[in-house]
Amino acid sequence: MLNFEFKNPTKILFGKGQIANLSKEIPADAKILMVYGGGSIKSNGVYEQVTQALKGFEIIEFGGVPANPEYAILLEALAIIKKENINYILAVGGGSVIDGVKFLASAALYEGEEPWHILAHGIRTEVALPFGTVLTLPATGSEMNSGSVISRAETKEKLAMGGPGLFPAFSILDPEVIKSIPQRQIANGITDAYTHVLEQYMTYPIGACLQDRFAESIMQTLIEVAPKVMANPADYTAAADFMWCCTMALNGLIQKGVPTDWAVHAIGHELTALYGIDHARTLAIIAPSHYRYHLAQKKEKLAQYAERVWNIQEGSVEEKATQAIAKTEEFFHSLDIKTKLSEYTETYEGTAESIEERFNTRGWKALGEHKSITPADVAKIVSMSY
Numbered sequence: 313m314l315n316f317e318f319k320n321p322t323k324i325l326f327g328k329g330q331i332a333n334l335s336k337e338i339p340a341d342a343k344i345l346m347v348y349g350g351g352s353i354k355s356n357g358v359y360e361q362v363t364q365a366l367k368g369f370e371i372i373e374f375g376g377v378p379a380n381p382e383y384a385i386l387l388e389a390l391a392i393i394k395k396e397n398i399n400y401i402l403a404v405g406g407g408s409v410i411d412g413v414k415f416l417a418s419a420a421l422y423e424g425e426e427p428w429h430i431l432a433h434g435i436r437t438e439v440a441l442p443f444g445t446v447l448t449l450p451a452t453g454s455e456m457n458s459g460s461v462i463s464r465a466e467t468k469e470k471l472a473m474g475g476p477g478l479f480p481a482f483s484i485l486d487p488e489v490i491k492s493i494p495q496r497q498i499a500n501g502i503t504d505a506y507t508h509v510l511e512q513y514m515t516y517p518i519g520a521c522l523q524d525r526f527a528e529s530i531m532q533t534l535i536e537v538a539p540k541v542m543a544n545p546a547d548y549t550a551a552a553d554f555m556w557c558c559t560m561a562l563n564g565l566i567q568k569g570v571p572t573d574w575a576v577h578a579i580g581h582e583l584t585a586l587y588g589i590d591h592a593r594t595l596a597i598i599a600p601s602h603y604r605y606h607l608a609q610k611k612e613k614l615a616q617y618a619e620r621v622w623n624i625q626e627g628s629v630e631e632k633a634t635q636a637i638a639k640t641e642e643f644f645h646s647l648d649i650k651t652k653l654s655e656y657t658e659t660y661e662g663t664a665e666s667i668e669e670r671f672n673t674r675g676w677k678a679l680g681e682h683k684s685i686t687p688a689d690v691a692k693i694v695s696m697s698y
């Protein structure tokens with residue numbers, strides 16, 4: 313195992329009825345900005361539960377954060393934070409709302425001129441305004457990690473930020489929120505979490521047995537519960553496993569002591585920035601081609617994954633690895649997730665070249681666990697995904 317440090321300060325309140333405990337987690341004198349998305353919380357009862365739990369607190373609301381949280385909209389919320397001297401932020405939503413709140417928490421204390429520089433110049437957030445979350449959509453793990461991804465329509469960019477100041481103080485995970493999530497978003501959540509595990513696992517063996525088995529157990533659990541949650545999001549037992557898998561897939565634990573890849577996400581973010589394709593779907597488009605392109609580098613882990621997760625015991629290492637990629641693609645298809653770019657946009661020609669150019673311009677010349685993936689390789693992976 314590689315050396316590591318691990319600290320995750322986020323307190324988790326998991327289970328039915330936990331939203332009622334919200335008031336115990338927020339300082340009594342807090343002036344809160346409550347941030348939410350396009351309105352799902354108003355029709356599924358979450359808004360009532362939150363406002364009921366926060367009776368007596370001073371709250372200003374900011375709704376309308378869209379999926380793929382938009383910089384221009386977040387600047388409106390930032391202006392309110394400054395004008396109203398907000399000292400606590402509460403995110404009520406999925407990854408987009410939580411990521412938007414992380415940006416706000418950082419930008420509120422940022423002293424530079426243009427908050428976009430936090431993203432464009434990769435400025436780490438050491439301290440931020442305190443914030444907590446009520447998660448309504450399991451997927452990203454943002455509720456228990458210190459990363460955030462922000463989109464900017466004006467420049468068609470989607471960039472990440474992070475730092476130790478961006479862990480939520482607490483996150484409330486009530487699996488009952490899942491019953492109102494549309495199928496498309498449940499499928500996205502499963503696919504995103506599954507790919508998070510792949511990004512931290514599908515590299516090369518270093519003998520970190522416990523880390524490997526954490527990762528494999530999350531994937532096995534997602535495979536097991538996926539059809540149940542898809543068929544009935546009100547199945548509390550399955551929903552609880554689904555929710556905890558998503559959190560555990562990206563709260564830092566499984567990446568410790570092992571090499572990680574993250575090329576699928578780096579490339580996928582460009583497909584969202586260029587075409588607005590849902591985040592998880594961009595991963596399903598890129599991952600199979602990425603693993604096929606890097607079969608030689610990743611075949612040992614792919615074969616281990618084939619044996620342990622898909623129970624493929626016959627054949628050579630290469631054969632098992634190849635079958636495992638096909639199984640992964642089939643799993644995405646079973647969730648009604650398409651895995652070719654041409655199934656999402658007719659104007660896919662030229663995508664490979666434009667992503668290659670963007671990565672060259674940004675100096676992203678060495679992706680993956682070996683820092684060996686060049687923009688030219690990225691272009692080949694993208695064109696294999698057409």
Ligand code: NZQ
Nearest residue numbers: 349350351352379380406407408448449451454459492493
């Ligand atoms: O906006 P509302 O009306 O609330 O509707 C949302 C939204 O339309 C809806 N929804 C959420 N909870 C619901 C619900 N509908 C009914 N019932 C509920 N309980 O679902 C839609 C999608 O929500 P969104 O927050 O965009 O989805 P998700 O959680 O998948 O977040 C995606 C964003 O997170 C980023 C992605 O890039 C993308 O921008 N990521 C963040 C990461 C992180 N911070 O660690 C890692 C990920 O890899 C990812 O990049």
Ligand code: ZN
Nearest residue numbers: 452504508577
């Ligand atoms: Zn993701």
